Amino acid sequence: MTVAVSSRTLALRRLRRNRLSFLGVLLVVGIVAVVVVGPLLWRVDPLATDLVHRLEGPTAAHPLGTDVQGRDLLARVLYGGRVTLLISVVSVMIALTVGSGLGLVSGFVRGWFDVLVMRIVDILLAFPPLLLALVIAAARGPGVGNTILAVSVPAIPRFARLMRSQSLAITEREYVLAARAIGLSPSRVLFRHVLPNGIGPVTVQASIALGIAVLEVAGLGFIGLGVQPPAPEWGAILVDSRTYLLQNPVAVLVPGAAISLSILGFNLLGDALGDLFDVGGGR
Amino acid sequence: MTDAVLEVRDLHVEFATDPPVRAVRGVGFTLAAGERLGIVGESGCGKSVTATALLGLVDPPGRIVEGSIRVRGKELLSAAAADLRAIRGSEIAMVFQDPMSSLNPVARIGRQIEDVLTYHGWQDRGSRRRRVAELLRLVGLPDPDRRARAYPHELSGGMRQRVMIAMALANEPAVLVADEPTTALDVTVEAQILLLLEDLTARTGAAIVLISHDLRVVAEVCDRVLVFYAGRIVEEGSVDEVFARPAHPYTRALLELAFGRDRRAIPGAPPDLSSMITGCAYAPRCSRRIAACSDDPVLEGRDSHRVACWVGAVR
Amino acid sequence: MKRLLRRRLLLLPITLLGVTAVTFLAIHLIPGDPAEILAGGPLAPPEAVDAMRVRLGLDQPLPVQYITYVSRLVHGDLGTSLFTGRPVATEIMERLPTSLSLTAAAVLIGLPIGAGLGVLAAVRRDGLIDHAARTVALLGLSLPSFWLALLLVWAFSVKLGWLPFGGELPAFTEIERRTGVALVDAMLAGDVGGFVEALRHLALPAITLAVIPIALTARYARGAFAEQLASPHIRTARAFGIPERVIVWRYVARNAMLPLVTLFGVLLPALLGGAVLIEVVFSWPGLGTYLLSAIQGRDYAVVQAVTLLLAVLYVLASLVVDLSYGLLDPRIRERG
Numbered sequence: 001m002t003v004a005v006s007s008r009t010l011a012l013r014r015l016r017r018n019r020l021s022f023l024g025v026l027l028v029v030g031i032v033a034v035v036v037v038g039p040l041l042w043r044v045d046p047l048a049t050d051l052v053h054r055l056e057g058p059t060a061a062h063p064l065g066t067d068v069q070g071r072d073l074l075a076r077v078l079y080g081g082r083v084t085l086l087i088s089v090v091s092v093m094i095a096l097t098v099g100s101g102l103g104l105v106s107g108f109v110r111g112w113f114d115v116l117v118m119r120i121v122d123i124l125l126a127f128p129p130l131l132l133a134l135v136i137a138a139a140r141g142p143g144v145g146n147t148i149l150a151v152s153v154p155a156i157p158r159f160a161r162l163m164r165s166q167s168l169a170i171t172e173r174e175y176v177l178a179a180r181a182i183g184l185s186p187s188r189v190l191f192r193h194v195l196p197n198g199i200g201p202v203t204v205q206a207s208i209a210l211g212i213a214v215l216e217v218a219g220l221g222f223i224g225l226g227v228q229p230p231a232p233e234w235g236a237i238l239v240d241s242r243t244y245l246l247q248n249p250v251a252v253l254v255p256g257a258a259i260s261l262s263i264l265g266f267n268l269l270g271d272a273l274g275d276l277f278d279v280g281g282g283r
Numbered sequence: 284m285t286d287a288v289l290e291v292r293d294l295h296v297e298f299a300t301d302p303p304v305r306a307v308r309g310v311g312f313t314l315a316a317g318e319r320l321g322i323v324g325e326s327g328c329g330k331s332v333t334a335t336a337l338l339g340l341v342d343p344p345g346r347i348v349e350g351s352i353r354v355r356g357k358e359l360l361s362a363a364a365a366d367l368r369a370i371r372g373s374e375i376a377m378v379f380q381d382p383m384s385s386l387n388p389v390a391r392i393g394r395q396i397e398d399v400l401t402y403h404g405w406q407d408r409g410s411r412r413r414r415v416a417e418l419l420r421l422v423g424l425p426d427p428d429r430r431a432r433a434y435p436h437e438l439s440g441g442m443r444q445r446v447m448i449a450m451a452l453a454n455e456p457a458v459l460v461a462d463e464p465t466t467a468l469d470v471t472v473e474a475q476i477l478l479l480l481e482d483l484t485a486r487t488g489a490a491i492v493l494i495s496h497d498l499r500v501v502a503e504v505c506d507r508v509l510v511f512y513a514g515r516i517v518e519e520g521s522v523d524e525v526f527a528r529p530a531h532p533y534t535r536a537l538l539e540l541a542f543g544r545d546r547r548a549i550p551g552a553p554p555d556l557s558s559m560i561t562g563c564a565y566a567p568r569c570s571r572r573i574a575a576c577s578d579d580p581v582l583e584g585r586d587s588h589r590v591a592c593w594v595g596a597v598r
Numbered sequence: 599m600k601r602l603l604r605r606r607l608l609l610l611p612i613t614l615l616g617v618t619a620v621t622f623l624a625i626h627l628i629p630g631d632p633a634e635i636l637a638g639g640p641l642a643p644p645e646a647v648d649a650m651r652v653r654l655g656l657d658q659p660l661p662v663q664y665i666t667y668v669s670r671l672v673h674g675d676l677g678t679s680l681f682t683g684r685p686v687a688t689e690i691m692e693r694l695p696t697s698l699s700l701t702a703a704a705v706l707i708g709l710p711i712g713a714g715l716g717v718l719a720a721v722r723r724d725g726l727i728d729h730a731a732r733t734v735a736l737l738g739l740s741l742p743s744f745w746l747a748l749l750l751v752w753a754f755s756v757k758l759g760w761l762p763f764g765g766e767l768p769a770f771t772e773i774e775r776r777t778g779v780a781l782v783d784a785m786l787a788g789d790v791g792g793f794v795e796a797l798r799h800l801a802l803p804a805i806t807l808a809v810i811p812i813a814l815t816a817r818y819a820r821g822a823f824a825e826q827l828a829s830p831h832i833r834t835a836r837a838f839g840i841p842e843r844v845i846v847w848r849y850v851a852r853n854a855m856l857p858l859v860t861l862f863g864v865l866l867p868a869l870l871g872g873a874v875l876i877e878v879v880f881s882w883p884g885l886g887t888y889l890l891s892a893i894q895g896r897d898y899a900v901v902q903a904v905t906l907l908l909a910v911l912y913v914l915a916s917l918v919v920d921l922s923y924g925l926l927d928p929r930i931r932e933r934g
Binding site: 335338340342364368369370371372373376377379381384385386387388389390398399402403450451 | 852
Binding site: 119120122123124126127128129130131134135136137138139140141211215218219222223224225238242245246249252253256259260263264267268 | 612613616617619620621624625627628629736737739740741742744745748749751752756866867868870871872874875878879889890893894898901905908909912913
């Protein structure tokens with residue numbers, strides 16, 4: 001029997017996946033739009049303290065209420081989103097550049113360089129990513145720069161592995177061999193032929209890495225190793241609010257939901273991009 | 284009723300794809316006890332789907348939409364799940380095409396044969412074990428006690444198919460359906476497996492339905508043959524008559540392909556089974572097409588030979 | 599299999615050495631002079647800084663430091679806490695059982711629920727349970743555990759008042775300590791009230807942590823079972839009248855175990871990472887809180903040791919996963 005899986009079932013499945021993909025795109029675009037535009041519309045200083053109105057529940061003046069110093073939580077969540085997401089994006093960009101670069105060259109030149117890079121990658125993969133981020137943050141101390149370092153390093157190995165396998169596979173192809181044979185310089189070959197082919201899978205991995213990055217940035221902020229108060233950051237807002245769970249639960253609900261929806265969005269976007277580029281997905 | 288062990292009437296199988304494909308379009312035949320029936324046709328003509336349908340087992344999204352299948356008088360298509368289960372593997376059994384993927388890769392073959400006994404009423408473990416050894420010996424596997432402990436991947440393709448046959452014959456079914464049982468095997472092994480099938484069905488009295496794209500295999504093993512085209516029977520009869528005096532142009536073309544000097548494939552392609560077919564489905568490819576071919580032909584002739592064709596009558 | 603085993607075992611020391619190199623070098627990630635910082639910052643007297651340098655071995659050349667570090671590790675010496683002055687190994691052993699009890703509870707809750715959800719989802723594709731399972735998997739992998747912990751605390755402790763949170767036992771409760779796990783110790787002591795209290799304290803952190811195994815197991819089980827259910831040998835089993843329950847629970851389950859084993863490779867790092875933050879939220883006296891208080895107190899010997907321990911656990915677990923893959927699949931068992 002060779003009648004393949006019914007095309008209708010396939011179509012249904014694709015449709016459902018599309019719905020989820022759509023949700024992913026919607027979440028990511030929506031959240032980015034809110035944190036970019038939000039502070040422009042809600043022009044309240046997220047750092048301004050007001051000791052008279054401390055720990056208030058939602059009011060018209062403070063839709064999400066205020067924190068222990070009387071700062072407006074809506075403004076903090078909006079600005080905090082900028083901080084959390086920007087750090088995540090920058091971290092992933094760095095990991096992507098370093099990791100893909102290493103992998104690309106490894107697969108292309110092979111030899112001892114490849115062996116060395118891959119052993120380092122293996123060793124870094126021996127640490128649970130969150131633990132590695134914790135340790136780096138612990139050693140370097142809190143702050144934005146160190147958070148970026150702590151989040152980007154654990155993400156490097158996966159990009160390196162991915163790009164190396166792409167690079168290995170593609171450099172064997174005839175057109176690349178031909179390009180080398182006619183004397184194109186190795187760097188030309190790399191950028192013209194090898195790099196473009198790896199873009200699909202790397203984009204998928206980047207989306208997945210963004211989800212993990214948001215989790216790590218917020219996690220580090222939550223345990224006091226990330227962005228430092230009074231600067232707003234979703235994880236840091238959460239840990240500020242947790243002590244006052246009884247007085248204003250909204251202050252715990254909203255930043256946590258923002259973190260969750262961002263991660264969900266990036267996960268769904270990763271699946272969607274995986275379908276688009278026809279990559280099995282990194283998970 | 285006479286001694287018919289299998290009666291199929293007006294069988295229709297449809298795949299709920301988009302657009303839906305009707306792979307089997309009104310097939311009917313009977314099988315007498317101990318009879319050996321061959322089903323031939325190009326790939327995609329509905330013969331394999333019919334084979335699985337005989338056990339009520341069409342893979343989703345396929346579905347038997349119409350018809351009747353009776354095994355020893357018991358209707359399968361309206362049977363309760365439990366009754367259907369009890370019939371499969373005991374009264375009607377199947378040998379699949381690829382014995383590698385069709386056997387459980389992580390279970391010892393002895394266990395797999397034993398399961399077929401266990402769930403069809405063999406309660407005593409000792410007698411099951413003895414039966415497994417007996418079956419393995421029967422299908423020609425030496426040292427059955429050792430073989431029973433082997434995993435499928437440890438056996439050759441031919442041995443795996445012997446195991447499959449042992450499973451199929453475990454409960455001495457009245458009907459054995461074999462779907463391209465030798466297609467995945469070497470030519471030399473093929474001959475041995477065919478001999479084994481002939482020999483064992485003769486011994487146990489099982490009737491056999493042998494599906495094959497290879498007319499020589501059918502000629503060697505079977506008494507009677509059905510020629511399938513586009514989900515229908517276009518010619519049926521005793522192997523002697525059909526092969527000596529084929530009435531349908533399609534049968535002729537197939538025979539020419541298998542035995543003749545002209546080994547070129549039949550020009551054209553089978554019709555699209557997702558559409559309605561009016562008239563003779565073979566007409567667009569037929570060199571002897573006439574005006575009448577736009578009407579549905581019916582199977583006509585005598586008991587030993589029938590054809591559905593406006594041009595080639597049974598002589 | 600033997601060859602596979604040999605290759606994996608040969609690679610193990612190399613990976614472990616690499617892991618020790620990372621934890622060793624971590625101390626050099628500290629900006630500035632670690633000895634000065636650990637001695638109390640720029641205001642520390644120079645003699646104290648020098649003493650600290652000698653104590654940490656930082657006066658030696660780097661390779662010598664590393665060799666000393668590794669040879670101490672080999673002898674089970676994980677260093678001394680800068681604060682308590684006690685051997686880190688001893689302190690870890692006091693904390694490890696508590697952490698393991700939490701992880702074990704989470705796995706015991708999560709694995710059956712996740713597997714059940716996943717299998718039912720695969721058997722009834724596109725049904726209600728299938729949708730539920732996929733939603734649970736998606737959410738479980740997207741909700742940060744520390745937030746989920748806060749939500750559960752808010753709901754079950756603050757609002758409903760059903761379950762306590764914070765620590766293993768109510769404050770000032772004394773139980774004779776034997777294993778270090780309150781639940782087990784209470785049972786051994788025959789203290790029914792203590793046992794119930796310990797169980798109640800375990801409930802929220804364990805449920806929070808269980809979300810990870812539930813989500814991952816459901817996802818893996820669904821995939822593995824669905825793939826197996828569609829395979830030709832399952833059709834064979836149906837054709838031979840093997841009952842459906844036998845097909846699902848024996849034929850499919852055994853084959854689906856293979857991909858499911860890799861689940862543990864994914865599950866473990868997720869649990870190790872998640873447990874740290876959950877322990878912090880629930881003040882669970884395990885390795886996570888130990889690590890975190892060490893981080894906050896700049897007790898680098900402790901940070902180094904705990905990180906190393908967790909990484910080594912993870913490496914060993916991946917090895918076990920790879921090897922059990924071979925044990926479960928007769929095809930790999932003989933070939934490799």
